[in-house]
Amino acid sequence: MDTTDAAPTAGIAVCLLVLGLLAAPYLLLSEPGTGLGVYYSGGPLGAGAVAFLAVLLVVVFLSGRQRRTPPDTVAGIALVGGVAALLFAVLWAVSVDADNVYSFTAQWMEYHRWLVVVASALVPTAGAVYARAVL
Known part of the structure; x- marks a missing residue:
């Protein structure tokens, strides 16, 4: 499997x-x-902010996968954008009011914000793997 195709x-x-x-x-x-x-x-x-960066990074990764933009440019934007998405997700997760979270009847809502943080942590990981493959 080619990492330059798999990472994006x-x-x-x-x-x-x-x-x-x-x-x-x-x-x-x-x-x-x-x-x-x-x-x-x-x-x-x-x-x-997390959702905005996720949508933006889909376009960035697509441009890298389809080779419409220089790979080093895509790698840099993907890595920096992924780190920003992770930082925004962590900032949001720690800032959510706990009383609001526990007001939901669904038990899984207690873990929802942390699942978003974990998934957001995988975005800069994919960007870093792509950067390593193309640089």
């Missing part, structure tokens, strides 16, 4: 995983009046 594909998959995890509460929580707006807006940037 893994990066795309991980970014889509992050987006799927961020969308899961909207799809799985059916109670009206849940505090999802407060939950996602926790911290100075909220989860929207």
Whole structure:
């Protein structure tokens, strides 16, 4: 398997995983009046910053996979953007109000933000593997 093809594909998959995890509460929580707006807006940037970078990095990894941009440029943007996404996810996760998290009836919501952080940690990993392969 060629790492220069596998790393951007893994990066795309991980970014889509992050987006799927961020969308899961909207799809799985059916109670009206849940505090999802407060939950996602926790911290100075909220989860929207993580989602924005995940969408942006899908495009970056796609441009690297399809060789539409120089590989070293894609590797740098993917690595720096992935680190930023991870830092934004950690900032959001530690800033969410615990009372809001425990107000949800679904038990899995206690772990949701940390799953987003773990998935976000895989984005710069894919960027680093791609950078190592092309540089």
